[in-house]
Amino acid sequence: MTVVNQKFLKGIKAVKYLMLAGVVFSLSACGPLISFGNDGPADEVYTLAYNGTYSVFNAAAPRIYLDEPLMAEGLASRKMSVRLPDFRRSTISSISWSANLSDLIRGYMARSIAVKTGAQLISEGGLDVKVGCRMAVNVWAFELVPGESQVDDKVSSTIELTLLNVTNGALLGRQTFVVEKQVNSVEGVAIAAAFNEAIEESSVTMSEWLLPIQSGCQL
Amino acid sequence: METRASHILVGGFVLALLAGLVGFAVWIAKVDLDAEYKDYDIYFNDTVSGLVKRGTVFYLGIPVGEVRDITLAPDDPRKVRVWVRLRAEVPVNEGAMARLDFQGFTGVAYIELFGGPPEAPLLTPHPGQERPVIPAQVSGLQVIFASAPDLLDAAGLAVAQVQKLLADENLAEIAGILKNTNTITGNLAVGTKDIDGLMVDARAALVEVAGAANAIQVLANSGNKLLSEDAKPLIAEAIKTMQSAQSMLNRVDALVAANEGAVTQFVNGSLPEVSRMIVDLRKTARTLSRLVTRIEHNPGEVIFGTPEDEYDPKTRKQGEKK
Numbered sequence: 001m002t003v004v005n006q007k008f009l010k011g012i013k014a015v016k017y018l019m020l021a022g023v024v025f026s027l028s029a030c031g032p033l034i035s036f037g038n039d040g041p042a043d044e045v046y047t048l049a050y051n052g053t054y055s056v057f058n059a060a061a062p063r064i065y066l067d068e069p070l071m072a073e074g075l076a077s078r079k080m081s082v083r084l085p086d087f088r089r090s091t092i093s094s095i096s097w098s099a100n101l102s103d104l105i106r107g108y109m110a111r112s113i114a115v116k117t118g119a120q121l122i123s124e125g126g127l128d129v130k131v132g133c134r135m136a137v138n139v140w141a142f143e144l145v146p147g148e149s150q151v152d153d154k155v156s157s158t159i160e161l162t163l164l165n166v167t168n169g170a171l172l173g174r175q176t177f178v179v180e181k182q183v184n185s186v187e188g189v190a191i192a193a194a195f196n197e198a199i200e201e202s203s204v205t206m207s208e209w210l211l212p213i214q215s216g217c218q219l
Numbered sequence: 220m221e222t223r224a225s226h227i228l229v230g231g232f233v234l235a236l237l238a239g240l241v242g243f244a245v246w247i248a249k250v251d252l253d254a255e256y257k258d259y260d261i262y263f264n265d266t267v268s269g270l271v272k273r274g275t276v277f278y279l280g281i282p283v284g285e286v287r288d289i290t291l292a293p294d295d296p297r298k299v300r301v302w303v304r305l306r307a308e309v310p311v312n313e314g315a316m317a318r319l320d321f322q323g324f325t326g327v328a329y330i331e332l333f334g335g336p337p338e339a340p341l342l343t344p345h346p347g348q349e350r351p352v353i354p355a356q357v358s359g360l361q362v363i364f365a366s367a368p369d370l371l372d373a374a375g376l377a378v379a380q381v382q383k384l385l386a387d388e389n390l391a392e393i394a395g396i397l398k399n400t401n402t403i404t405g406n407l408a409v410g411t412k413d414i415d416g417l418m419v420d421a422r423a424a425l426v427e428v429a430g431a432a433n434a435i436q437v438l439a440n441s442g443n444k445l446l447s448e449d450a451k452p453l454i455a456e457a458i459k460t461m462q463s464a465q466s467m468l469n470r471v472d473a474l475v476a477a478n479e480g481a482v483t484q485f486v487n488g489s490l491p492e493v494s495r496m497i498v499d500l501r502k503t504a505r506t507l508s509r510l511v512t513r514i515e516h517n518p519g520e521v522i523f524g525t526p527e528d529e530y531d532p533k534t535r536k537q538g539e540k541k
Contacts, residue, residue: 067498082530090537093529146535153532166494186532 046192047098048108048199055114055121062132062217063120064163066110068139069102076102080191081143083156092144095188105139105159108199109206116207119214132217133172136162140176142198144183144191155181155191157198161206165216172216175209177202232533255307256284259342260350261317261330262292265357269321269328276303278332283309287331302350303330313495315351 075081078100079091097104103124110123122129141158157179162171179201183196247433276284284305292298297419305311314335319468321328332353383389475482529539 064328068502084530090528090530092227093538096400144530144532145533146530186535188532192277217371 006118033060037075041094044095044188045098046095046188046195048104048196050111050200051109052112052115052205054111055118058118058120061118061120062214063122063129063219064133064135064214064217065126065129065131065166066106066113066121066123067134067136068124069105069139069159071102071142072138075139076100080195082158083141083143085126089143092188092191095191102139105142105199106137109137109203112200112203113207115203116212117210118171119210119217130219132165132219133214134164134166136164138162138191142195145180150186151182153186155183155198156180157195157202159202159206161209163210163213163217167219170216173209175206175211177205177209179205204206244260245291256304257307257309257311258287258302258304258350259346261301261303261355262352263301263319263355264297265299265300267299267319267328270301270330272325274327274329276305276330276332278305278309279334279373279480280331283332301330303353305332310334311342311351311353312336313342315353317355318358320358407438 028119073081073089077091078097080095080097082090082092084090089091110121113119122131122136138160139158140160141156143156144153145156146153158176160174162174164170165172179198181198181201183194184190192193270286270289272286272289274286275282276286285305286301287304288302290300290302294299303317309332311332312335316333316335318331318333319328320331342353344351351473510521531538
């Protein structure tokens with residue numbers, strides 16, 4: 001008799017748990033309790049892609065630590081900035097960078113300038129590498145500048161480089177590189193292409209500037 | 220008839236008279252038939268004017284011989300060789316000197332000899348010499364006579380200078396100086412009162428100087444006291460501190476020496492990395508500060524972002540999208 005009653009009570013408990021689980025599933029099926037709204041369609045994501053080769057190791061080459069760029073006017077984000085008239089600024093809707101813009105610029109410069117000059121540019125991940133110089137990067141502008149009409153649209157890139165010998169604190173050089181490229185269409189791909197052309201042209205002139213003074217970074 | 224005895228007597232008398240005359244002459248001439256002589260040569264480097272043959276030779280003032288001959292030296296025409304003959308007992312030894320002297324400024328020249336040391340050997344002729352040679356020395360009168368022309372020139376020059384000095388214009392200047400001196404002494408006599416006042420002021424100044432010196436002495440004593448008493452513990456403490464610092468530096472030096480490789484690696488490799496890390500930390504701190512400020516002002520903005528109108532390149536307008 002006692003054994004029959006105990007089995008009955010255990011069966012009632014199991015039914016209770018099943019009913020509770022059923023209620024929870026029923027509520028969850030009604031939709032999210034908290035909504036963050038609708039973000040709309042996903043952005044098109046672009047990058048700054050260097051299409052050249054990778055640098056080769058040369059122990060005798062000058063070693064330069066490429067500092068993380070200091071981004072002006074809120075450029076350090078994944079959104080593409082726009083400079084509008086009357087001192088207004090904005091970001092381009094529906095398109096964005098694949099990573100923080102400062103990381104993209106730093107990576108592009110590290111690869112491009114290293115290949116063009118032969119110097120060993122140490123960037124993120126180059127900890128404990130003894131270097132002769134540090135190159136500070138200030139990005140004053142890297143933005144879309146709309147014109148009166150679409151044909152007047154352009155992207156503007158203004159990057160300042162400062163080369164400093166870390167062994168004696170000597171300032172080896174400082175130069176600002178300004179490049180503007182026309183945007184061929186209103187599509188995101190055209191805007192991204194213009195940005196890529198601007199950074200490529202900047203890296204060429206940066207390499208030409210660095211070549212004669214990089215010997216000051218020799219260890 | 221003739222007498223032969225008277226002729227013999229007269230002849231004998233005449234012979235005796237002649238012999239007496241000869242003896243008398245010898246006695247009168249003081250001819251020392253037994254005397255012995257020695258000849259010497261003396262070479263003078265200068266003139267021997269006044270000296271004549273048969274001139275007297277003195278030895279310390281005693282006449283001991285005579286000049287036999289005066290000629291030029293056979294091998295040197297600048298010298299005069301005087302041949303003298305002295306009595307043999309005259310001790311002419313090594314070190315003896317001969318000097319040409321005069322009897323007064325206008326007297327006759329003679330040769331004076333001075334002996335050498337008693338223990339010195341007698342003078343003998345050297346090989347190649349005909350007679351022993353007595354060295355000659357210059358007499359004082361010779362020096363005077365030699366330098367007399369120069370002395371006269373100098374005296375004449377001095378007289379000329381004195382004449383220039385005592386020229387009329389200089390005498391006028393000296394008269395002016397004496398006149399000015401007279402004026403100064405007169406003013407000095409008149410200004411004695413001012414000098415008295417000056418002396419009073421000087422005395423007062425000296426009193427003040429004495430007071431200042433006393434004050435300086437007191438200050439120096441205070442400084443000495445400060446150094447000897449008050450500063451002693453301070454100096455001892457400073458020495459102790461320096462010793463501790465020295466000990467610490469020694470330990471640091473030993474530590475660095477023992478870990479030279481690691482220290483070098485740290486300085487060359489890790490220190491620049493620390494510099495980069497500081498830059499990154501500074502940047503991170505700024506970012507965190509901005510983030511905290513935004514959270515304080517509007518926490519929702521941090522989560523949902525800043526509402527802004529994005530730019531649409533296709534419409535060339537800023538849309539409504541947040």
